[in-house]
Amino acid sequence: MHPAPSVIAFSTFSGLGFGLLFWLGFGVPAVSGWSAFAFFTIAYLLAVGGLISSTFHLGHPERALKAFTQWRSSWLSREGVCAVAALIVMAVHGAGLVFFDASWQPVGMLGALLSLGTVFTTAMIYTQLKTVPRWNLPLTPVYFLSLSLAGGALLAGQITWGIVLLIAAGAVQAATWLLGDKAFKQSGTDIASATQLGNIGQVRAFEPPHTGTNYLLREFVFQIGRKHAQKLRVIAMSLMIVLPVILLLLPFNHLLAALAVLAHVAGVLTSRWLFFAEAEHVVGLYYGKR
Amino acid sequence: MTTLPSATGKKLGLVIDLDTCVGCHACVISCKGWNTENYGAPLSDQDAYGSNPSGTFLNRVHSYEVQPAEGHAQLIHFPKSCLHCEDAPCVTVCPTGASYKRVEDGIVLVNESDCIGCGLCAWACPYGAREMDMEEKVMKKCTLCVDRIYNENLPEVDRTPTCVRTCPAGARHFGDLGDPDSDVSRLVAERGGVDLMPEQGTKPVNKYLPPRPKDTLPEIDVLAPFLEPVAQEPTGFLAWLDKALEKL
Numbered sequence: 370m371h372p373a374p375s376v377i378a379f380s381t382f383s384g385l386g387f388g389l390l391f392w393l394g395f396g397v398p399a400v401s402g403w404s405a406f407a408f409f410t411i412a413y414l415l416a417v418g419g420l421i422s423s424t425f426h427l428g429h430p431e432r433a434l435k436a437f438t439q440w441r442s443s444w445l446s447r448e449g450v451c452a453v454a455a456l457i458v459m460a461v462h463g464a465g466l467v468f469f470d471a472s473w474q475p476v477g478m479l480g481a482l483l484s485l486g487t488v489f490t491t492a493m494i495y496t497q498l499k500t501v502p503r504w505n506l507p508l509t510p511v512y513f514l515s516l517s518l519a520g521g522a523l524l525a526g527q528i529t530w531g532i533v534l535l536i537a538a539g540a541v542q543a544a545t546w547l548l549g550d551k552a553f554k555q556s557g558t559d560i561a562s563a564t565q566l567g568n569i570g571q572v573r574a575f576e577p578p579h580t581g582t583n584y585l586l587r588e589f590v591f592q593i594g595r596k597h598a599q600k601l602r603v604i605a606m607s608l609m610i611v612l613p614v615i616l617l618l619l620p621f622n623h624l625l626a627a628l629a630v631l632a633h634v635a636g637v638l639t640s641r642w643l644f645f646a647e648a649e650h651v652v653g654l655y656y657g658k659r
Numbered sequence: 660m661t662t663l664p665s666a667t668g669k670k671l672g673l674v675i676d677l678d679t680c681v682g683c684h685a686c687v688i689s690c691k692g693w694n695t696e697n698y699g700a701p702l703s704d705q706d707a708y709g710s711n712p713s714g715t716f717l718n719r720v721h722s723y724e725v726q727p728a729e730g731h732a733q734l735i736h737f738p739k740s741c742l743h744c745e746d747a748p749c750v751t752v753c754p755t756g757a758s759y760k761r762v763e764d765g766i767v768l769v770n771e772s773d774c775i776g777c778g779l780c781a782w783a784c785p786y787g788a789r790e791m792d793m794e795e796k797v798m799k800k801c802t803l804c805v806d807r808i809y810n811e812n813l814p815e816v817d818r819t820p821t822c823v824r825t826c827p828a829g830a831r832h833f834g835d836l837g838d839p840d841s842d843v844s845r846l847v848a849e850r851g852g853v854d855l856m857p858e859q860g861t862k863p864v865n866k867y868l869p870p871r872p873k874d875t876l877p878e879i880d881v882l883a884p885f886l887e888p889v890a891q892e893p894t895g896f897l898a899w900l901d902k903a904l905e906k907l
Contacts, residue, residue, distance in 0.1 A: 370782075428776015428796025435773055442662045445779055450768045486711035499748065499859055500785045520848035557858045558785070560723075565853045565867060566677075566735060570727035574736060578719035580689070584790040588781065651856065652787035655721055655739065 370501065372645035375425040381637045382490060383419025383452075384513060386412050388521025390459050394481025397473055398525055405466040411524065413456070416484075442468045444497055449639040455483035462608035488517040495644075502556035503549040503648045508541065514610075515541045516637060523613060523633055526626065532617050535633075539610035542640060546602060553649055553659070563654040574657025589650035589659045593612055601643055609636025665751055666838075667765035668712050670837030671803055672864035673823065674745050674846055678871045679830035681721055682736030686831060687823035688717040690740070690801075693821040698806040700773050703794035715792045717741070717801045718822055723774035733871055738831070739802035740822070742855065742863035748790060749780035749800075765837070765864060771797045785859045807828055808833075836864050 389412040390397075393405075403433040422432040437453070439446040459480035465471045492513035495504040517535035520545055560574070561567025609632075649659045671713060674774075694703040694717055703838040704714035718740040726732045743760075750758045757773035758780050760766070774797040781789040781798060789800045798893050804820035817824060834843030846852070852866035879902075893901050 384824065426777070428778075428791065429774065432755065432773065432775045435756070436775060436777075439756050440753040440756050443754045445752065445777065449754065471748050490897075493750075494779070497752070498783055500783060542686065558856055561854050562858055564723055564735075564737060565855060566723060569725045569870065573726070573733075574721065574723045574850065575724040576685075576722040578721050578739075579713075584715070584793070585714050585781070587788045588778065588791075589787075651785045651859070654709070655787055 370647045370648040370650060371588050372642050373426050375422045376531075377638060377641045377645065380513070381634065381641050382415045382422070384488055384491070384517040384637070385520040385524060385634065386415030386417070386419060388517035389524040390416060390455065390484040390517070390521070391481045391518065392521045392525040392527065393482060394459060394462060394477040394479075396474070396477060397530075399526060400419045400468045401466045402470070402481075403467075405463065407461040407469065409459075409523070410458075416452070416456065416600070417472075427475055438474055444490055444493040446489060448494060451483055451487040451490050452515045454488050455480060457654075458483055466597050467579065485517070488513050499556075500651050501557070501648045502552035502651070504644075505556070506545070506547050506552060509550060511541050512545045516640075520633055520637065524616075525540055528617050528621065529649060532614055535610050535614050535617075540637055542606065542610070547646070556651070558651045558654065560606065560657070563651070574655070577656055586656060590653045590656065591646055592658070593646065595647060598643060601639055605636050605639035605643060607636070607639055608632045613635075629648035662704050662715045662758055663745075664762045664765075667745075667762055667837070668761070669764040669835045670864045671764045671766055671808070671834070672836045672843075672866070673820065673835070674738070674805075674832040674836075674843045674849075674852060674866050675738055676830040676832070677735055677737060677867040680720075680736040680738060680870060681830070682720055682734075682827050682828075683718050683827065685825045685827060686738055687716060687718050687720055689821045689825035691716060693804065693807070694799075694802070698802060700792055700795035700797055700799065702799060703792055705793050708808070712730075713793075715790045715799050717788075717790070717799060730873070730875075731847060733870065735871065736786075738822075739786060739788070739855075741767060741803075742786055742861070742865040743803060744751075745803075745864060746860060748783040748785075748859075748861060750777045753781045754779070766803045767800065768802055769798050769800055769806065771795070774798050785861065786863075788790075815880075822893060832874035836866065 393408055393412060424433055429448045436446055436449050440450045447472040458476060462473060462477040462480050478636055494508040494511035501507050515538040519538040522534050524533040560572045564572050566572045613629040616625045619625055653659050684762050691702055702715040706712050721737040721739060723735050723737055724732050725735055743765055747760055750760050750767060755773045755775055757770045761767060778794040792799045801829055807819050810818060819833045823833045832846060834845050836842045838844060847866045850868040852861050852868050868893055
């Protein structure tokens with residue numbers, strides 16, 4: 370799959386933002402006044418910034434409001450509804466903390482659950498696609514949620530939770546890579562099932578339908594990422610998990626914490642890039658490509 | 660509404676005969692022509708006369724080489740367009756309701772004025788039947804020539820999808836696959852028509868007729884070299900001509 374920068378940025382930053390909102394909803398850290406303002410600003414910049422960047426890949430962003438209508442069937446629509454609901458509810462909770470020094474617990478918890486729900490619905494957009502076997506795994510939502518919770522804990526300054534959740538997210542990431550590598554083969558879709566010509570003999574794509582390229586090949590058959598996949602996996606894991614955990618284990622220092630956050634963000638961006646670049650769409654089979 | 664209808668009145672679709680298709684791409688051209696000049700946004704091309712041309716097509720013809728365990732490889736031309744699936748994953752993923760499956764005849768369409776161009780429906784389609792138009796920034800797909808098949812301004816013979824009307828080999832058939840007695844349904848039953856990627860669970864309406872088994876040459880007798888040659892030395896006028904030409 371083509372790793373569109375807007376979608377990578379969106380899922381990384383909004384994942385972190387909603388992760389931080391989740392912790393803030395549960396009153397962790399217990400902030401109020403100006404410090405609450407600072408935390409909420411960071412969370413909203415990440416979450417809203419991510420959402421806005423996701424509209425950059427739309428052909429007609431001016432019609433984006435229509436995307437709130439089909440929540441009955443569409444995970445993308447549910448994501449939009451959930452995100453807006455989470456942002457509104459958390460804004461109420463944040464206003465209580467910042468302006469009234471009051472923690473309205475039920476509002477916060479509802480906002481926290483909606484924030485987590487937004488990350489879940491984002492993950493389901495990819496998980497639901499049978500056409501991309503690497504994504505069509507129950508582990509995909511776990512991957513998104515575990516990284517969001519761990520990143521949120523990191524931003525919320527939760528050292529113990531941060532370490533535990535980062536290690537858990539690292540384990541989930543390793544598992545998604547391991548299972549993902551086998552997914553295409555296990556899906557049972559191959560050039561024989563695509564063409565239904567396998568009962569005659571060995572099928573080979575002889576000639577594509579056109580001399581140039583097309584939308585399908587640009588969007589779905591992206592092979593550059595796979596060349597360095599193993600190296601990038603090591604880089605992603607080191608930056609996203611190993612380095613932040615080591616930095617959190619050292620005696621607390623704001624500079625080290627900031628470094629841990631930066632390393633984590635860079636690692637998640639790499640991991641998310643791989644999430645797209647390594648994913649293979651079954652339509653490639655019709656072109657004799659993966 | 661992007662939920663799928665539980666049942667459709669008809670199941671209009673195509674039956675494509677892989678035994679007959681000669682790979683001439685006439686269906687591709689007529690499709691591009693009709694759907695550029697009629698319903699919806701035109702099918703644009705980018706850099707059409709330059710070094711890297713590409714464009715939007717609703718129908719494309721692939722060619723595959725199939726090598727049987729024994730004997731010669733076969734070349735099979737393989738036209739592919741929207742299969743108007745009963746369980747169309749492209750419809751349910753649409754966030755705006757732009758994609759829908761018609762209750763009356765099962766045709767899957769895009770309401771272009773509602774399409775935000777997110778591309779998710781193309782991601783959900785295993786067949787590559789949807790292409791984003793780079794000029795209009797909306798999703799394009801086969802309409803089964805909905806503006807021809809019910810069009811009373813056209814002569815009756817033309818009220819079929821333009822690809823079917825154009826095919827010089829008669830490799831494409833159009834009809835109601837929900838009616839077991841229709842010509843297309845009988846053809847599918849007779850020839851063992853198949854679904855593409857059945858494991859994807861999309862339940863395509865369009866069916867593909869597999870190539871018929873190739874016939875083989877009768878075996879030549881091992882004693883053939885010892886048979887008397889059929890060709891004799893020429894006699895009469897031909898013998899004279901042969902000698903005369905020999906001497907020249």
